[in-house]
Amino acid sequence: MYLLGIDIGTSSIKVSVVDIKTRKRIASAHYPENEAEIISLDKGWAEQSPEEWWNNLQKAVSKLHDLQLFDSKEIKSIGIAYQMHGLVIVDQNKQVLRNSIIWCDSRAVELGEEAFDNIGKDKCLNHLLNSPGNFTASKLAWVKNNEPEIFSKIHKAMLPGDFIAMKLTGQITSSIPALSEGVFWDFENNEISSDVMDYYGLDKNLLPEIKPVFSEHGYLSSESALILSLSPNIPVAYKSGDQPNNALSLNVLKPGEVAATAGTSGVIYGVSDALTYDKQSRVNTFAHVNYDEKNKYTGVLLCINGVGSMYRWAKHNFAPHLSYNELNLLAAKAAIGSAGLMVLPFGNGAERMLNNKYTGAQLLGIDLNVHGKEEIFRAVQEGIAFSFRYGLDILRENGMQPKVIRAGLANLFLSEVFAQTFVDVTGIPVELYENDGSVGAALGGGIGAGIYKNAEEAFINHDVIKTLMPQHTDVYEPIYQEWKNILIKHLNN
Incomplete structure (x- = not known):
């Protein structure tokens, strides 16, 4: 029996099949072969097409099947990792309204700085653990201010991984870590931030239903199963931003443990058991994949x-x-x-x-x-x-x-x-x-689907x-x- 992991990267979509028993990758593929395009219509702008992610995922999975190294009927769960901080907006029919404004886009910096000043720096840092900066909430506000016709059609605003899960299942969900990486989450009040939503004039209904990171975010629809040559009703049981997921894939889950990656971006990511923040917001604190009411573990990124x-x-x-x-x-x-x-x-x-x-x-x-x-x-x-x-x-x-x-x-x-x-x-x-991101996503899906009792069980074969x-x-x-x-x-x- 197997797990499927999907990593929605900036450069390519990578997929891996992991053996449930050994926890080892038995097949992997990515698409495109060369780096995917980043659309830059103005200085500091960076966009990608969400539908292109979906198309590239189909091609990556097709390449995976071509390897003939596994029985697709034996895949028991799907996990998703994705590039953080991006904005994807869809209408009532779940149709994409514009290109995704991705993580390295800086058009919303000024909006975020104004929000930081007007909401109050101390309040932002104590409640959000960050400045609104050029994170997802500020990008959504930019669309509201600059593209009002598009904004008026928005049914849901989501992160890139939420979009891919929607394409797989037809369901739109999110999580506390995902909302925190978009700087929508109030850690002090343990709810969607009224300060951010009210200041930017955003309706909380624009955000998806909140579910735990390790849980069923929907089941593979018959239509998507046919497109991907997979069995229907496989649970999508895990979604995480790429850096928390990278930490998971390296078994970095306890306070004091630190992970690093040097891909399209470079990241150092450390786990803390305190709601800490940098006064200048040069580094950022988000809810980690194992954040809950009992263990408020955060990732300092x-x-x-x-x-x-x-x-x-x-x-x-x-x-x-x-x-x-x-x-x-x-x-x-x-x-x-x-x-x-x-x-x-x-x-x-x-x-x-x-x-x-x-x-x-x-x-x-x-x-x-x-x-x-x-x-x-x-x-x-x-x-x-x-x-x-x-x-x-x-x-x-x-x-x-x-x-x-x-x-x-x-x-x-x-x-x-x-x-x-x-x-x-x-x-x-x-x-x-x-281990890499797609393997970590696969194992995360195994945890979310209850195949493994916890992360410790999922990573028993994790060797240096x-x-x-x-x-x-x-x-x-x-x-x-x-x-x-x-x-x-x-x-x-």
């Missing part, structure tokens, strides 16, 4: 928009013919410090950890007689690792002191240069695991592939401080 996007940009412009593995080998030929070449990887929208400022990506100190592709690709990886250190220091200011960080052996952590630089510049060991220890911390510290000084100068301009 540091997000860097430009990580994978920076590396992808460098590849496409400097070495489009090389694979990422070849780029990693190329970067390893350059010395630590990239012969003085520095990279600020902040070219994918306003960065929350930089107080919603947009510096643009920077390639600094080019010496035409010294620097080649080796130094460029090492400098990009080092700049990304430095950005993680900058954000980690903010987390440390807020009381998080990780002794080890868990990460999946994927994306930039596949690069020995990046992974070791990350460890050296932060000074924290990293444990690398095989390898542990990286700091080796060059003293060498990297002055290089990092020079990088930090450059960043601060750009922020102060």
Whole structure:
């Protein structure tokens, strides 16, 4: 018997089938092969088509069937992970009204800052644990203010994972963690925030029915089952944003445990048992997947928009013919410090950890007689690792002191240069695991469907592939401080 996990990423849709007994992935596929399009109609804007997600999911599942490694009739639950903070709006007929305004879109920053001031900064931080910023609630307010004809047709506003679950089941549901990531949730009053909804002039009925993360969010409809060549009535038993789900997939569930990922965006995500917040809202606190009345576990999230996007940009412009593995080998030929070449990887929208400022990506100190592709690709990886250190220091200011960080052996952590630089510049060991988001979603679906009693049972075969220890911390510290000084100068301009 099997579990199906779906990961609605920014770059592609990934699906995995996991064996219930062994907890191991037996098949996986993704679509598209190259990165999915991000539509940018104006500076700082980022949109994607929800219907394209659905089409890409169909193609990914078709590729999964083509592998002929499992019996689709034996799939017992479906779990969904998805890119966080996006806005999807549908009408009464469940038809999409506009492209999704996705996580890295910064058009609503000003609206969120005005809401922060007018609702009251202390009230926002105590009740929402965040500034409204450019999160989902502010994006919905932007549609109300700028696209009133579209807004008037809205039946439900949801997160990307809610939309995919709707396409699968016909049901529209959400959860407390999902609403908290959209900054719709009042933690003090344990309800949808009246402050946010009233200030923005939003009706609470626009939001979906609330269900636990681990629960049945509907059953696969006959129509969708036929489209996907699956059996009808499979429960969709788990939905989570990608970063809480990544933490789940790494078995990061208890206070003090920390996960990291370096995909399209870069994230450090730590679990806390306190309703904490950063006074400047540079890092953000949301309800974790196991948040409930008894255990108010939250996830403190540091997000860097430009990580994978920076590396992808460098590849496409400097070495489009090389694979990422070849780029990693190329970067390893350059010395630590990239012969003085520095990279600020902040070219994918306003960065929350930089107080919603947009510096643009920077390639600094080019010496035409010294620097080649080796130094460029090492400098990009080092700049990304430095950005993680900058954000980690903010987390440390807020009381998080990780002794080890868990990460999946994927994306930039596949690069020995990046992974070791990350460890050296932060000074924290990293444990690398095989699991990824789609596997975590599959196991989450197993928990939600009652196949596993709890997360501990779901992750009994969760083994470390390898542990990286700091080796060059003293060498990297002055290089990092020079990088930090450059960043601060750009922020102060």
